[in-house]
Amino acid sequence: xxxxxxxxxxxxxxxxxxxxxxxxxxxxxxxxxxxxxxxxxxxxxxxxxxxxxxxxxxxxxxxxxxxxxxxxxxxxxxxxxxxxxxxxxxxxxxxxxxxxxxxxxxxxxxxxxxxxxxxxxxxxxxxxxxxxxxxxxxxxxxxxxxxxxxxxxxxxxxxxxxxxxxxxxxxxxxxxxxxxxxxxxxxxxxxxxxxxxxxxxxxxxxxxxxxxxxxxxxxxxxxxxxxxxxxxxxxxxxx
Amino acid sequence: xxxxxxxxxxxxxxxxxxxxxxxxxxxxxxxxxxxxxxxxxxxxxxxxxxxxxxxxxxxxxxxxxxxxxxxxxxxxxxxxxxxxxxxxxxxxxxxxxxxxxxxxxxxxxxxxxxxxxxxxxxxxxxxxxxxxxxxxxxxxxxxxxxxxxxxxxxxxxxxxxxxxxxxxxxxxxxxxxxxxxxxxxxxxxxxxxxxxxxxxxxxxxxxxxxxxxxxxxxxxxxxxxxxxxxxxxxxxxxxxxxxxxxxxxxxxxxxxxxxxxxxxxxxxxxxxxxx
Amino acid sequence: xxxxxxxxxxxxxxxxxxxxxxxxxxxxxxxxxxxxxxxxxxxxxxxxxxxxxxxxxxxxxxxxxxxxxxxxxxxxxxxxxxxxxxxxxxxxxxxxxxxxxxxxxxxxxxxxxxxxxxxxxxxxxxxxxxxxxxxxxxxxxxxxxxxxxxxxxxxxxxxxxxxxxxxxxxxxxxxxxxxxxxxxxxxxxxxxxxxxxxxxxxxxxxxxxxxxxxxxxxxxxxxxxxxxxxxxxxxxxxxxxxxxxxxxxxxxxxxxxxxxxxxxxxxxxxxxxxxxxxxxxxxxxxxxxxxxxxxxxxxxxxxxxxxxxxxxxxxxxxxxxxxxxxxxxxxxxxxxxxxxxxxxxxxxxxxxxxxxxxxxxxxxxxxxxxxxxxxxxxxxxxxxxxxxxxxxxxxxxxxxxxxxxxxxxxxxxxxxxxxxxxxxxxxxxxxxxxxxxxxxxxxxxxxxxxxxxxxxxxxxxxxxxxxxxxxxxxxxxx
Numbered sequence: 001x002x003x004x005x006x007x008x009x010x011x012x013x014x015x016x017x018x019x020x021x022x023x024x025x026x027x028x029x030x031x032x033x034x035x036x037x038x039x040x041x042x043x044x045x046x047x048x049x050x051x052x053x054x055x056x057x058x059x060x061x062x063x064x065x066x067x068x069x070x071x072x073x074x075x076x077x078x079x080x081x082x083x084x085x086x087x088x089x090x091x092x093x094x095x096x097x098x099x100x101x102x103x104x105x106x107x108x109x110x111x112x113x114x115x116x117x118x119x120x121x122x123x124x125x126x127x128x129x130x131x132x133x134x135x136x137x138x139x140x141x142x143x144x145x146x147x148x149x150x151x152x153x154x155x156x157x158x159x160x161x162x163x164x165x166x167x168x169x170x171x172x173x174x175x176x177x178x179x180x181x182x183x184x185x186x187x188x189x190x191x192x193x194x195x196x197x198x199x200x201x202x203x204x205x206x207x208x209x210x211x212x213x214x215x216x217x218x219x220x221x222x223x224x225x226x227x228x229x230x231x232x233x234x235x236x237x238x239x
Numbered sequence: 240x241x242x243x244x245x246x247x248x249x250x251x252x253x254x255x256x257x258x259x260x261x262x263x264x265x266x267x268x269x270x271x272x273x274x275x276x277x278x279x280x281x282x283x284x285x286x287x288x289x290x291x292x293x294x295x296x297x298x299x300x301x302x303x304x305x306x307x308x309x310x311x312x313x314x315x316x317x318x319x320x321x322x323x324x325x326x327x328x329x330x331x332x333x334x335x336x337x338x339x340x341x342x343x344x345x346x347x348x349x350x351x352x353x354x355x356x357x358x359x360x361x362x363x364x365x366x367x368x369x370x371x372x373x374x375x376x377x378x379x380x381x382x383x384x385x386x387x388x389x390x391x392x393x394x395x396x397x398x399x400x401x402x403x404x405x406x407x408x409x410x411x412x413x414x415x416x417x418x419x420x421x422x423x424x425x426x427x428x429x430x431x432x433x434x435x436x437x438x439x440x441x442x443x444x445x446x447x448x449x450x451x452x453x454x455x456x457x458x459x460x461x462x463x464x465x466x467x468x469x470x471x472x473x474x475x476x477x478x479x480x481x482x483x484x485x486x487x488x489x490x491x492x493x494x495x496x497x498x499x500x501x502x503x504x505x506x507x508x509x510x511x512x513x514x
Numbered sequence: 515x516x517x518x519x520x521x522x523x524x525x526x527x528x529x530x531x532x533x534x535x536x537x538x539x540x541x542x543x544x545x546x547x548x549x550x551x552x553x554x555x556x557x558x559x560x561x562x563x564x565x566x567x568x569x570x571x572x573x574x575x576x577x578x579x580x581x582x583x584x585x586x587x588x589x590x591x592x593x594x595x596x597x598x599x600x601x602x603x604x605x606x607x608x609x610x611x612x613x614x615x616x617x618x619x620x621x622x623x624x625x626x627x628x629x630x631x632x633x634x635x636x637x638x639x640x641x642x643x644x645x646x647x648x649x650x651x652x653x654x655x656x657x658x659x660x661x662x663x664x665x666x667x668x669x670x671x672x673x674x675x676x677x678x679x680x681x682x683x684x685x686x687x688x689x690x691x692x693x694x695x696x697x698x699x700x701x702x703x704x705x706x707x708x709x710x711x712x713x714x715x716x717x718x719x720x721x722x723x724x725x726x727x728x729x730x731x732x733x734x735x736x737x738x739x740x741x742x743x744x745x746x747x748x749x750x751x752x753x754x755x756x757x758x759x760x761x762x763x764x765x766x767x768x769x770x771x772x773x774x775x776x777x778x779x780x781x782x783x784x785x786x787x788x789x790x791x792x793x794x795x796x797x798x799x800x801x802x803x804x805x806x807x808x809x810x811x812x813x814x815x816x817x818x819x820x821x822x823x824x825x826x827x828x829x830x831x832x833x834x835x836x837x838x839x840x841x842x843x844x845x846x847x848x849x850x851x852x853x854x855x856x857x858x859x860x861x862x863x864x865x866x867x868x869x870x871x872x873x874x875x876x877x878x879x880x881x882x883x884x885x886x887x888x889x890x891x892x893x894x895x896x897x898x899x900x901x902x903x904x905x906x907x908x909x910x911x912x913x914x915x916x917x918x919x920x921x922x923x924x925x926x927x928x929x930x931x932x933x934x935x936x937x938x939x940x941x942x943x944x945x946x947x948x949x950x951x952x953x954x955x956x957x958x959x960x961x962x963x964x965x966x967x968x969x970x971x972x973x974x975x976x977x978x979x980x981x982x983x984x985x986x987x988x989x990x991x992x
Contacts, residue, residue, distance in 0.1 A: 004603035007758065007812045011584035014820030026578045033567035034769055051783055118748075118801040122714055143784040155800045156747045160740055179769040188765040192730045194796055195747075198788035203740035205702060206780070207656035207672060209543075209679045210550050213702035216655055217709065218740025218786070279981045285950050286974050288981035295985075307985045310943035318933050320882060322904035325912065326937035333941040361898075413884035438549075442841045446881025453879050454966035455528070459535050459845045460881075461970065488971030 034179040037142055042235045044141035044174045045226065051144025055201030056214055058223045061171075063233045068096045071166075071225050072105045079221075081109070081131035081164055088113040091153040093135040093168060114155050125157060131164040138181055139174040139226075145200040146224065147181060149193045156195050165219040167199070171228045267377075268388045269343055274304040275385070276337065276344045280351040281313045282480035283501075290480065290501030294347045294382045297507055301390045308337035314346075316354040319362065321448055328362055331355075335371055343389070344375070345382045347503055349411025349478050350447075352381040357414055383478060383502060384417045387424060396428040398509045404436045404471035405502070406464070406486065408479035412440060421478055421502055428509050436471040438463075445485040461489045469497050476502045527875035530850040540676055544847045547675050551838040554781025555889065571770045573893040576829040579762045583819065583828075586728040586761045587810065593731030597793040599806045610811045611642040614720065614753055617807055618648050621751055623717035629737065629745035630654040631722030632670050632832060633755045633811050636854045636867060639720075651716070653709050653741040655702065662689045668848030670855060671779050671834040676847050709741070719745035719803065723756035724775070724831070725768045726808075733808065734768055735789040736775060738782075743789050752791075752803040758810050759819075759828040771831055774891035778835040814866040821917045823902055827862050829892040836886035836896060842879060851876065858886035862899045870907065870920040877903040950980060 001009070039047060049059045062070050075081065087094035100111050118125065134154045138147040146167050150156040159165050175181045178198065182188065187196075203218030214220055275298060283291045295305045311334060319327035338344055346352040356379040363372035386392040405421050412418040418440070425433045444450065444460025451457075465486055468475045473496055477483050480501065487499040500508075534540055559565040579586060591601045604610035610633075618626065626643060628634065628650055640650040640661070652661040656673035660666065663685055667673030674682065679696050686692045692704045721742055725734040733754050735742045746752045762768060776782045795802035818824050837843040837857025848856035853864040853873065861876040877900050886896045906913065908929070910921020939946045954976040967973065979987070 002603070003605045003609060003812075006605055007603055007810070007816050008584050008587065010812075010816035011587070011758075011819055014816065015584075026581050027574065029571055029574050029578065029767070031571065031766065031769075033564060033571060034773075054783075055786070114800055116800065119750075122748075126710060126714060145784055145788075150799075152798045152800060155802075156743070157801045160743050160747065177769070178772070179766060182766050182769065188730055192732050192765075192790065192792040194791070194793045194799060194802060196732075196790040196792075197743075198784065199786065200784045200788075201786050203738065204786055205655045205739050207654070207659065207674055208682050208698045208701055209677070210547055210672075210675075211679070211698040213698050216702050216706055216739045216741070217653070217713075217744055281950075284981045285953065285976050288977045288979060288984050291981040292984060307982070309982055309986065311982075312940040312943055312946045315940075318937065320901055320904065321933065322901070322906070322908040323930075323933040323937075324905055324909065326933045329937050330940040409881065409883035409885070413888050440885070442881045442883035442885065444841070444881060446883070449878065449881045451966040453531070453842075453875075454969055455531055455535055456842055456845055456879065457881075458970040459541075460841055484974045485971065488967075488974065491972040492968070492970055 031179060034177055035183075037176045037180075039141060039176055041171065041174070041232065044176060045171060045228070045232075045235075047141040048139055048144050048174060048226070051142070052201065052222075052224060055144065055204065056222075057144060057201040058221065059226060060223065061226045061228055061233075063230055064227050065230075067225070067227055068099070069105055071168075072100065072107060074225075075131070075166065075223075076107055079131060079164060079223075083110045083128055083130045084112070085125075085129050085132040085158060085162060086111055086113060087133075087135065087153045088115065091135075093133070094153065097133065114153070114158055118155070118157060125161050129162040131166060132158045132162040133166040133168070134159050136167050136169045137173070138185070139169045139224075140176075140178050140181060140198070141174055142177045143198075143200055145178070145198045148197040148199060150195050150197070156197075159197070159199060160218050163215065163219055164221045164223065165199075165202075166223045166225065169224055169226045171226050171232065174226075271301070271389055271391075272303065272342055274306055274340075274342045276342050277305050277307045278311055278314070278334070278337075278344055278346045278351070278355075279307070280346055280348045280480070282484065283347050286484065287480050287501055287504075290347055290504045293501070293503040293507035294345075297386060297392070297503065298345070298382075298390075301386070301392065303390070306342065311337055314351040314354045315362075316351060316358075317447055319354065319358060324362060328366070331359060331362060331372075332368060335368070335375060338375065338378070341378070343385065344379045345385045346379065347382045347501070348480060349381050349408045349415055349417070350481055352379055353410035353414035355379040381411060381415055381417060381420075381478070383420050383424060383506075384415065387420050392424065394424065394427040394506060394510050396430045396509050397512055398428070398430050400430045400432070401474060402432045402434055402472040403505070404434050404468045404475040406436070406439070406443065406468060406475055406477040406482055408477065408482050409442050411478045421476070424502070424506060425476070428506075431509065434471040436467040436475075438467055443482045443485050445481040447481065450485065457485075461485050465489050465493075465495060465497060469495055474498050474500070476500050476505045478502050525874065526852060527850070527879070530852055531846050534846040534850040539678065539681075540847050541845065543676055543678050544844055547672070548838050548844045551780065555778055555835060555838070556781075558777040558781035558783065568770050568774055569891055569893055572774050572831075572891050573829065575762060575767045575770060576831070576892045579767070580759070580819075580825060580828055582763065583759070583761070586763055587758060589728040590726055590731060590761050591810075593728065594808055597731050599731065599733075599793060599808050602807060602809045604809055604811045604813070606813050607637040607811070610637050610755060610809055610813070611639055613809050614639060614755070615643065615646050615648070617751070617753060618643070618646075618718060621717060623751070624648060625712070625716045626650045626718045626720050627713055627716035627745055627749060628652050628654075628657070629719070629721035629735065629742035630657055630673075631720065631755055632667075632854065633722055633757050634720065635667060636813060637755070637811070639755075650720070651709075651712055653713070653745060654737075655705050655739060655741075658705060658709065659685065662686065666849070666854070668856065669834060669837060670832055676849065713744045713748050716749045718751045718753060719747075719749040720753045720755065721745050723754050723760055723808075725771060726756060726761045727765050727768060728761050729764050731792055732765065733791045734772075735787075735791070736772065736785050737789070738786045740787060743787055746789065746791060747802055750803055751805045751807070752794075753807045753809065754791075755809045755811055758812055758815050759830075771891075775831050775833050778889065778891045779833040779838075817917060818866040824862075824866075824899060824917065826894050827859075827866070827899060829894050830859055830863070831892060832859075833891055835889045835891065839885040839889050841881070841883060841885065858896045858900075859894075862894075862896060862903065865903060865918070870918055871923045874907070874924060877907060947980075947982065950976075954978075954980070
């Protein structure tokens with residue numbers, strides 16, 4: 001008998017209780033404790049910011065008008081980055097960032113996209129990219145998390161290998177909980193992508209005597225630009 | 240609504256309801272009875288009869304008649320936790336006949352109360368005594384819990400000002416969920432300042448036969464517990480004789496200035512005119 | 515009563531305990547770390563109503579998964595295969611190691627980079643691969659440190675918790691040539707640089723699995739460092755090893771487990787990364803492994819599954835809260851157990867993985883204080899299971915049916931007789947009272963030593979009159 005059959009046989013045999021009876025005795029799970037978390041948008045934003053701040057994630061709230069320009073200015077002021085990785089022009093975010101290419105905002109950044117399989121430019125990605133800008137699928141207020149589904153335009157390593165990860169989050173897509181994301185977006189029903197990620201802060205470790213250190217294997221900084229409508233701007237103190 | 244409870248989840252895999260999980264939530268306090276049965280437990284009987292007498296006097300002060308079955312011996316816990324369940328069951332069953340009338344059964348020990356209340360149903364599962372064991376278990380109360388919640392005990396402190404550290408046994412704290420009882424009772428005493436020792440919920444290292452099967456670990460634990468109590472106050476009280484024997488024994492052996500006492504003895508002493 | 519210390523049956527355990535207790539730095543490191551972790555958990559779960567509702571839900575999710583374990587494993591296998599993940603089954607550690615090696619050989623791999631995996635520790639995979647000439651390199655910082663020191667993890671979440679900064683600095687200096695610095699940021703940066711190269715060169719990435727979702731064929735990994743993501747994204751082949759109990763039914767089932775796992779373990783609301791993998795790299799994708807293998811490891815679990823009470827052991831989600839809160843673990847540290855999984859969960863799991871007699875001293879090495887069960891996110895009744903194992907060790911032959919292979923291995927006629935005698939007396943009140951009277955009188959000529967007890971304590975002194983005597987006197991005087 002194969003290992004598979006032996007293991008399964010043992011499990012089936014081991015369940016001496018009548019199966020129907022066993023299952024009937026496990027009540028349906030009550031997710032109320034997770035489902036009940038409902039916050040207003042300002043409250044969600046605040047929770048998100050607080051949770052991110054706890055793990056050294058940087059959150060900057062921007063109104064939608066000319067946000068790419070404002071973001072670029074902020075990055076120029078607050079990072080040393082020169083070599084920047086962005087999504088391609090046919091991607092929504094890539095399109096919004098297109099002026100970067102022409103240096104229209106007065107920066108001298110070297111900009112490139114993740115346009116080839118990793119095998120062809122691995123060393124460059126690991127050693128010669130300072131910062132990557134990605135979109136996000138959603139955000140989670142309760143835990144201060146970003147939800148990413150990497151795509152051919154924004155592959156997995158984009159949010160992982162460069163020392164600075166910049167993520168753009170639309171406040172309209174800020175959920176209360178991970179549970180709510182799964183429910184509303186019906187992940188299980190629509191099928192899972194190759195890779196789905198929750199990212200909550202820059203990479204960190206406490207493996208040396210419980211002392212927190214950031215930037216162990218992944219990004220050393222995580223900068224999140226949250227886009228809000230004008231009317232939210234005052235509430236959120238957006239520039 | 241959130242409706243599931245551990246009492247529904249738990250029975251799936253165990254023959255009887257796992258005691259650790261649901262038990263103390265299901266506890267129903269009876270109205271104050273005329274009489275109670277007093278189960279002294281072997282440690283109180285042999286080493287700390289004053290704690291038993293204090294408990295009896297506190298009950299009598301509440302106008303409750305204390306029935307003391309003279310033929311009681313032991314709840315069976317030592318054998319139970321050592322894996323000798325046949326022997327534990329035989330000894331436990333020998334106690335059943337001590338309590339013929341439906342009065343509550345009170346014990347001056349969280350550990351033994353925990354054994355009877357939480358483990359008897361498991362121990363007698365699938366035996367002819369199952370229902371009987373469950374009925375007995377439901378009637379069992381740790382004495383300070385009973386005094387506080389059934390008798391609504393109100394203490395009047397007659398003693399001098401004193402600082403006291405409380406060590407609640409792990410069985411009282413976690414098996415019975417009554418850690419608040421000792422605190423509440425001590426806090427009723429006007430002249431008593433209760434100091435919370437560091438790591439108050441940590442075990443003292445007694446654990447019955449653990450203390451002799453794993454003496455080195457047990458020693459490390461009781462050293463730390465003794466130190467934590469001394470750091471809090473020179474006087475400590477505890478709900479269980481096992482802890483008392485362990486901690487007091489260690490303090491004496493190492494000549495540390497720490498005086499221990501059973502909580503019941505302390506409460507009784509403090510409320511007497513000559514205290 | 516003749517209760518001997520378990521020296522003979524416990525074997526090396528006592529020697530390791532003695533060494534650990536005598537090692538002041540080890541004790542200080544564990545005490546400090548466990549105090550910190552207990553505090554962090556308490557803070558992260560201070561809303562008791564939410565905490566208890568979540569624990570209720572998490573326990574329910576795990577119970578539901580275990581109730582359908584074989585069906586869910588089949589569903590997981592089918593779903594994974596349909597998405598291009600190759601699924602293997604291993605009955606024991608040896609088989610699992612051989613399957614990893616076969617994949618390595620097939621791909622002509624020389625180096626394997628590893629994310630943290632306790633199952634691979636259970637398999638002693640690094641050692642096995644090394645013998646076959648394949649290098650397995652740990653990339654989790656704690657595991658990396660432990661590997662440099664040629665040790666094993668002392669904690670399932672924080673593998674190098676037994677070492678302080680000074681010791682780690684010394685170790686990294688000796689093994690990798692870093693400066694002798696106590697700056698944790700510097701040491702971390704050094705490890706980052708040392709490992710970055712290795713991620714790029716590795717032929718295979720090997721990881722564990724925190725939860726596997728049957729419904730969607732998804733492997734979930736929980737981590738902070740990013741090494742797990744690199745391990746599962748950079749090399750062209752990813753091998754995931756998981757214990758067969760790690761499967762859950764629905765995707766939503768992971769939400770309470772994830773929430774409690776990180777909060778119970780380290781007090782974090784969530785870890786930096788929650789990585790969900792459902793297929794290998796697709797044709798239009800530009801990174802990720804081309805091949806993904808999932809190895810389902812039994813190694814004693816299916817056998818354990820056969821007992822309804824012991825089965826609760828399999829609910830575990832490996833948060834380590836039980837060890838963080840265990841007064842025994844805090845004192846002796848992880849290595850004293852001599853097991854892959856230390857602490858309370860190790861005590862109830864290891865007998866099924868590496869043999870009951872090989873772990874003889876573990877079930878008794880607990881005061882049954884219940885701190886572990888109190889904090890367990892999936893409400894495993896650990897003290898009850900410990901008592902069950904104690905019973906199996908001395909009277910397993912009376913348990914019908916017992917699934918323990920070495921049931922009753924610890925039974926000695928002396929101890930059995932002692933309990934028999936005790937039970938005989940305790941069922942005969944008059945004899946019992948005579949016996950206690952003898953004990954009371956005997957006190958005066960008894961040597962002031964009760965073996966182990968009196969090494970650090972005075973002998974208890976029986977009262978002049980027992981309580982029952984006092985009651986009899988009182989009743990007479992009425």
